[in-house]
Amino acid sequence: MSVPREIRTDRLLLRRWVQSDRASFAELNADARVMEHFPSVLTRTESDAAVDRIEAHFERHGFGLWAVEVPDRAPFIGFVGLAVPSFDAHFTPCVEVGWRLAVDRWGRGYATEAARAALAIGFGPLALEEIVSMTVPDNHRSRRVMKRLGMTRDPADDFVHPSQQDHRRHVLYRLQATDFNASHRPA
Numbered sequence: 611m612s613v614p615r616e617i618r619t620d621r622l623l624l625r626r627w628v629q630s631d632r633a634s635f636a637e638l639n640a641d642a643r644v645m646e647h648f649p650s651v652l653t654r655t656e657s658d659a660a661v662d663r664i665e666a667h668f669e670r671h672g673f674g675l676w677a678v679e680v681p682d683r684a685p686f687i688g689f690v691g692l693a694v695p696s697f698d699a700h701f702t703p704c705v706e707v708g709w710r711l712a713v714d715r716w717g718r719g720y721a722t723e724a725a726r727a728a729l730a731i732g733f734g735p736l737a738l739e740e741i742v743s744m745t746v747p748d749n750h751r752s753r754r755v756m757k758r759l760g761m762t763r764d765p766a767d768d769f770v771h772p773s774q775q776d777h778r779r780h781v782l783y784r785l786q787a788t789d790f791n792a793s794h795r796p797a
């Protein structure tokens with residue numbers, strides 16, 4: 611089974627990035643509310659560099675952080691998808707599920723809906739045994755998404771992020787293929 615180029619959910623389309631996404635993504639990355647739990651907001655140059663890294667990840671791995679669209683309503687609302695972390699930690703190598711949406715799209719269940727579709731790719735065509743997710747302890751919105759997805763945290767997995775920009779403590783959530791597949795078996 612191969613990874614589909616586009617993924618459709620009830621309300622969303624997850625797709626590869628197009629040039630016009632870059633301006634909207636830069637706007638989102640310049641919003642202090644979106645970036646509250648990151649080391650800083652991003653400049654246009656930093657935001658474009660992030661898209662370049664996302665594209666390179668798709669080329670290398672065949673999957674990545676998909677651009678999310680609300681068909682007929684919003685051409686780009688952020689990203690949701692799967693990524694291989696580029697740093698070393700006690701739980702790497704691994705695949706993580708991640709999300710970042712524009713503030714005016716929060717509170718509608720879009721992140722959880724898109725992430726379930728991404729997990730189905732990870733545990734389906736990619737045949738992963740485990741997918742993780744990580745954030746700082748205060749990012750309760752993101753942690754709620756992780757819990758809604760059935761991910762669980764063992765405090766023994768907490769870690770200090772090793773990237774140069776971000777040495778803060780992070781919490782790690784894990785989800786096993788067996789648990790995801792058991793809860794998504796067709797009735």
Ligand SMILES: CC(C)(COP(=O)(O)OP(=O)(O)OC[C@H]1O[C@@H](n2cnc3c(N)ncnc32)[C@H](O)[C@@H]1OP(=O)(O)O)[C@@H](O)C(=O)NCCC(=O)NCCS
Nearest residue numbers: 644709710711716717718719720721722744745751752754
């Ligand atoms: C993390 C983030 C994606 C979460 O977004 P979110 O909108 O809270 O999460 P969801 O899309 O799953 O939506 C769930 C909320 O929508 C509500 N909702 C409304 N309509 C809904 C529907 N039709 N279906 C499901 N949920 C719905 C739910 O009740 C829930 O609200 P609650 O958390 O207040 O109980 C968002 O806050 C974000 O982009 N943050 C900035 C980037 C970031 O921190 N990323 C994570 C780094 S690790």
